[in-house]
Amino acid sequence: MDNKKQELLATAYKLIRTKGFDSFSYHDLSKEIGITKASIHYYYPSKEELGLAICDLIIRNLGRLKTTVSSLASPREKLDLYIQAMFGEVKEGLMCPILSLQAEYDVLPDSMKKKIREITEIELDIVSGILQEGLDQGIFKFDGDAVSQAALLVTSFKSATLYARVLEKDLIKRIIDQFYRQLKIEK
Amino acid sequence: MDNKKQELLATAYKLIRTKGFDSFSYHDLSKEIGITKASIHYYYPSKEELGLAICDLIIRNLGRLKTTVSSLASPREKLDLYIQAMFGEVKEGLMCPILSLQAEYDVLPDSMKKKIREITEIELDIVSGILQEGLDQGIFKFDGDAVSQAALLVTSFKSATLYARVLEKDLIKRIIDQFYRQLKIEK
DNA sequence: GTCTATACCTCGATAGAC
């Protein structure tokens, strides 16, 4: 894969985590990378293709997460890894890229809508799997089914990446702690 | 208050719940209301002023919610009312307007950023109050403090309004039920 | 591959007639 193309993708990925897909422009990319807008079109002829590349990047990242999760022994470690992946770069004011796309769902092209649905389901599957395993092993304790609990966790953590930008105080830590409390495990 | 002005505000409010503030245009408003773009500027000279009016509408709505909450007897009824307010129009594909603004936080003018922070805190206060009251009365049961539990609830429900648009299946019901289970009350 | 130049569109906003 071309070096410049990768750099463009990484920068676009960062920009959807700050401005959102509709609100960042080829001009923004041009400034950050140091090539002209026209040159960007050489790598990504249309913004839709760039958007699809971002979706594919997210899918690859989720695939890697799933692989690493499989390699870990305990559900507790798996959950910690997911949480770390979710909040890793939030300190720098970056929202979850998946949430960013979900929020713009209505104004995105159908090709991207399809990928966003896929991404949303993959993530819920991963977290459901972790919680189910922890429940089966008696490590996590919660009422209801793992899918519902996963839905609660994932949706909460997604918005939490927004609340961290809007409010100065760190609500994220409170939310994570609260969730750990619900699972009856020590943080 | 002028009738047309109110109609414009109501339509703009709906548009941020579908497209988002940056992605809806005066042209969109023009189509829906049936007056020209230029005429809209008579009521709202700049889009920023329209944005601020939307924020004030949200603040008024939260004020009304708070008043109604105060008038209700039981914490359980109060929580039900909040949930109804949050998910009332989600079936029609509308996301939470507060979430919509939070997601675009970075690209909005400072005047709107300030209002969004205010809105975010008001909402958390309302829900924290409800949960604290339920905890004090022994009606809700949960570990940890009411603010943390409120943060978990609010963030989860916000994203849930997005998941309802992206996924066909109704995750919202699962999430609400799961939350009620955590409070150890019957749905 | 990267550039300059530009086409074409949509945006928010203004001028001025009625």
Added chain:
DNA sequence: GTCTATCGAGGTATAGAC
């Protein structure tokens, strides 16, 4: 108040030289 007409900025995208 509402309109037509238009402006200037900014958006994506293309043509064509190097």
